[in-house]
Amino acid sequence: MKRLLLALSLTLSAAALAPVPVRAGATDSDEERAARWTEIKKTIFGDRAVEANDAAVKIDAPARALDASLVPIGLTLADKDNVKGLYFIIDDNPSPYAAHFTFGPAADPAEIKMRVRVNNYTNVHAVVETKDGKLIESAKFVKASGGCSAPMGMSDEEAMKGMGDMRMKFAGGAQGGQPVEATLMVRHPNFSGMQMNQVTRDYTPARYVDKLDVTHGDQLVFSLAGDISIASNPVINFGIKPEGKGPIKVAATDNQGGRWEHTFQLPAASN
Amino acid sequence: MAVRRPEQRAGERGVSAATRRQALFGGLCLCCLPTLGRAAESFSMDEVAPGIFVRRGPDAEASPENNDAIANIGFIVGRDGVLVTESGGSLADGQWLRAEIGKRTDKPIKYVMLTHVHPDHVFGAAAFKADNPTFVGHAMLRGALDARGEFYRKRLVDILGEERAGTVVYPTMEVKDGAEIDLGDRTLRLTAHGTAHTNCDLSMLDSGSGLLFPADLLFVGRIPSLDGSLIGWLKEIERLKDMGATDAVPGHGPTRVKLAPSLGDLARYLTTLRDETRKAVAADTPIERAVTTVAQGEKDKWALFDTYNGRNVTQAYQELEWE
Numbered sequence: 233m234k235r236l237l238l239a240l241s242l243t244l245s246a247a248a249l250a251p252v253p254v255r256a257g258a259t260d261s262d263e264e265r266a267a268r269w270t271e272i273k274k275t276i277f278g279d280r281a282v283e284a285n286d287a288a289v290k291i292d293a294p295a296r297a298l299d300a301s302l303v304p305i306g307l308t309l310a311d312k313d314n315v316k317g318l319y320f321i322i323d324d325n326p327s328p329y330a331a332h333f334t335f336g337p338a339a340d341p342a343e344i345k346m347r348v349r350v351n352n353y354t355n356v357h358a359v360v361e362t363k364d365g366k367l368i369e370s371a372k373f374v375k376a377s378g379g380c381s382a383p384m385g386m387s388d389e390e391a392m393k394g395m396g397d398m399r400m401k402f403a404g405g406a407q408g409g410q411p412v413e414a415t416l417m418v419r420h421p422n423f424s425g426m427q428m429n430q431v432t433r434d435y436t437p438a439r440y441v442d443k444l445d446v447t448h449g450d451q452l453v454f455s456l457a458g459d460i461s462i463a464s465n466p467v468i469n470f471g472i473k474p475e476g477k478g479p480i481k482v483a484a485t486d487n488q489g490g491r492w493e494h495t496f497q498l499p500a501a502s503n
Numbered sequence: 504m505a506v507r508r509p510e511q512r513a514g515e516r517g518v519s520a521a522t523r524r525q526a527l528f529g530g531l532c533l534c535c536l537p538t539l540g541r542a543a544e545s546f547s548m549d550e551v552a553p554g555i556f557v558r559r560g561p562d563a564e565a566s567p568e569n570n571d572a573i574a575n576i577g578f579i580v581g582r583d584g585v586l587v588t589e590s591g592g593s594l595a596d597g598q599w600l601r602a603e604i605g606k607r608t609d610k611p612i613k614y615v616m617l618t619h620v621h622p623d624h625v626f627g628a629a630a631f632k633a634d635n636p637t638f639v640g641h642a643m644l645r646g647a648l649d650a651r652g653e654f655y656r657k658r659l660v661d662i663l664g665e666e667r668a669g670t671v672v673y674p675t676m677e678v679k680d681g682a683e684i685d686l687g688d689r690t691l692r693l694t695a696h697g698t699a700h701t702n703c704d705l706s707m708l709d710s711g712s713g714l715l716f717p718a719d720l721l722f723v724g725r726i727p728s729l730d731g732s733l734i735g736w737l738k739e740i741e742r743l744k745d746m747g748a749t750d751a752v753p754g755h756g757p758t759r760v761k762l763a764p765s766l767g768d769l770a771r772y773l774t775t776l777r778d779e780t781r782k783a784v785a786a787d788t789p790i791e792r793a794v795t796t797v798a799q800g801e802k803d804k805w806a807l808f809d810t811y812n813g814r815n816v817t818q819a820y821q822e823l824e825w826e
Contacts, residue, residue: 294791298813302821304791345789381654388650390702399825403787415787417824427650465821469789 258353258377260324265355268323269371272357276319276329280367282359288368289318289358300379302463303350307358312342317361320346322461324354326380326426330461336452340411340471347463349379349424380460381426388436391421391464396492398482402499411471412498416446418467418484424460441466442487448498449478472498546572548603549758552712554580556607557588557758558600562725562806565592565623565662572596574623574719574754578604579709581686584613587636588707588716588752591627593659594669598630612636614684617674618718618754619701620647621730622655628672639684640674641695641703648673678705686711694746696720699736700727708746715748715762723756723765726772726805729815733777733822740770772801780819781826790820 260268273282292306309315318333318341330348335341350356353376359369397419402412418441425438440460446453453472472480480496548556557577565571571592578600579586585604591597604612615631617640618624625648628638652671659668676682684691689711696704700719707716720739722728729736744766751762776798783793794813802808 292791298794299817302790302817304789306789306791347790378654378658401787413787419825465825467824 258375260353265323269355269357272321272323272328273369276321277359277367282367282369284370285368286370289360289370291356291358291370291372293356293372293374295373295375297350297374297376297379300351300376301349302347303374303376303379305346305348305356307344309341309343309360311362312340314362314364315341315360316363316365318344319357319359319361320348321357321359322348322350322354322374323357324352325349325461326351326424327460330459332457334452334455334457336447336454338448338451338453338473338476340473341454342411342471343469345467345469347467348461349463350374350376350461351380351426352377380424388421388423391423394419396420396484396490398484398492398494400480400482400494400496409474412474414470414472414480416444416468416470416482417465418444418482418492419465420484420486420490422460422462422464422466426460437488439486439488439490441484443483443485444468445481445483446470447481447483448472448476451476453480474498546599548577551577551752551759552709552714555588555709555712555714555752556580556603557752558603559758560592560623560755562755564807564810565659567662567664570595570599570663570667571623571626571659572599575752575756575758576600576627577752577758578612579686579689579691579711580608580610581689581711583685583687584611586614586616586684586686586691587612587631588616589618589624589627589718589754590615590631590672592623593626593663593667594629595663595667596630597627597669600627601630601634613686614639616640616705616707616716616718617644617672618706618716619704620644620651620655621701621719622659624718624754625652625672626656626659626669629669632672637676638672638674639676639678639682639693639705641705642677642679643695643703644674644705645677647701647703694742696739696742697735698731699739700729701731704731704739706743706746708748713748713750714759715743715746715751717743717751717753719754721751721753721756721760721762721765721769723753723760723768724806725755726801726808726811727769727815728811729773729776729818733773733780733819737770737773737777740766740773768804772798772805775801776815776819777823780816780823784820784824784826790817793820 288310290308297303320331321328322330355371355373357369357371359367361367399417401415420441422440423436427436438460441458444456482494484492546558548558551557557575560573560575563573576589576591591600612634613636615636615638678693678695682693692708694706704720748762779797794816797816
């Protein structure tokens with residue numbers, strides 16, 4: 233899997249040289265979209281069967297994005313105790329494979345939220361991998377354009393400020409064995425490689441968080457393999473099982489060798 | 504790349520998109536050109552003070568029909584020459600303004616203000632190149648145009664076509680804190696503001712009329728669009744209040760307004776946006792919910808509220824969640 237992600241990521245430089253025109257893809261037919269998804273599926277999952285079932289994973293996404301460079305996505309998993317991993321794919325993005333979560337024993341994977349870039353009118357797909365190795369997909373259509381190539385701020389320098397800073401907020405929490413809802417915020421521009429600098433006649437090189445590992449004590453909560461489709465300053469909402477001990481540790485790396493680690497304390501049980 | 508179908512290669516799709524646009528808009532344009540011409544001429548210039556002419560931009564988004572002529576643009580006729588207060592939203596809009604100037608004065612066009620990076624304020628500049636004026640901008644404008652100019656131009660070309668869109672024009676005079684321009688009978692005091700509406704907002708106070716030209720630091724009637732810093736904008740509003748002007752020519756809205764109440768309305772919206780977004784962040788209200796709940800009490804007070812408020816909340820949320 234890791235090898236495959238690398239292969240997809242390596243194609244980024246080529247994508248950067250050929251930005252997709254705004255609104256291309258808006259007029260694709262359903263058949264074209266289906267063919268594209270079949271092809272993506274084959275690239276990511278090989279010959280493994282992927283069963284369609286919208287009930288297994290519900291995708292919350294705006295039908296029309298207000299801001300294509302920050303599209304909030306919510307994924308609700310019906311059978312959270314039988315989830316090994318979760319894939320999120322934005323079919324018509326230049327690098328469609330947006331995120332892959334692998335959940336550990338300290339995860340409560342009932343709901344995951346994140347913010348992504350959407351470059352086109354596109355189907356987005358969530359694929360759940362169950363503990364017994366089954367793949368289940370669901371889809372939603374999102375209207376947005378230019379999210380990957382849209383300049384994010386007005387200067388790259390500004391966007392790099394505080395890179396690697398992190399915060400974590402907790403809600404609900406640690407009472408009567410209820411899972412803790414956590415929000416992880418990471419300062420990082422997540423340059424897509426498609427944002428052009430006119431002076432140098434070049435693109436700001438892709439620089440994005442490619443891995444986030446969240447652990448609770450000695451147990452994994454989740455490991456996220458990310459790509460350029462994650463919006464700048466990534467924010468991830470997830471659930472933690474309360475029974476673990478020790479601090480929450482986050483280790484992040486980016487594709488240019490950046491490494492950051494932060495430790496957070498779960499709020500103490502109030503009962 | 505591995506998952507891209509051959510027929511989806513960017514270049515080819517670009518060509519097919521252009522063909523589609525020609526088929527739709529190009530075909531339309533042949534029969535609608537006279538209408539478009541009349542539409543442009545139906546714009547009128549208000550003489551907001553002696554020798555100061557401003558055209559009101561409609562509260563609309565850029566469209567093939569309006570040439571992106573949506574901002575308040577105009578000019579000041581001074582003793583020694585003309586200063587263009589805003590250039591227009593496209594080459595076509597700038598050319599219209601150039602013609603309006605020609606109807607009223609033969610004096611040379613000496614200055615063209617580039618008040619900030621947004622397309623509805625800078626793409627008319629290309630229409631003045633032949634006059635060889637000084638193009639005046641904030642010291643941060645160059646970098647902002649580097650980052651966004653080409654992106655904006657492509658989007659404008661998508662809407663208007665290559666011929667009407669215009670090119671990115673860079674400032675030839677860069678204002679860092681403040682500067683003065685002397686037109687002989689009047690001076691214009693320029694202020695380069697801190698990050699507010701954008702990171703490169705330039706305002707101007709005319710000593711002749713006493714009018715303040717805050718550009719898009721002041722929206723009247725049309726919902727403000729936030730693209731810089733919410734906290735910074737509220738700070739710059741305080742500065743504008745202290746500039747000694749009673750009347751202003753806003754970037755959008757009526758061509759001449761009373762400054763204090765207009766800034767009051769703007770500050771009310773931005774303060775509401777700030778306070779309610781802060782509350783949403785503190786209450787862990789997710790961004791997708793915040794965009795539908797924050798500042799809804801302002802809904803009936805602004806044109807284009809539904810188009811921009813959600814985006815403003817998105818911007819504000821990103822700024823305030825790191826406070």
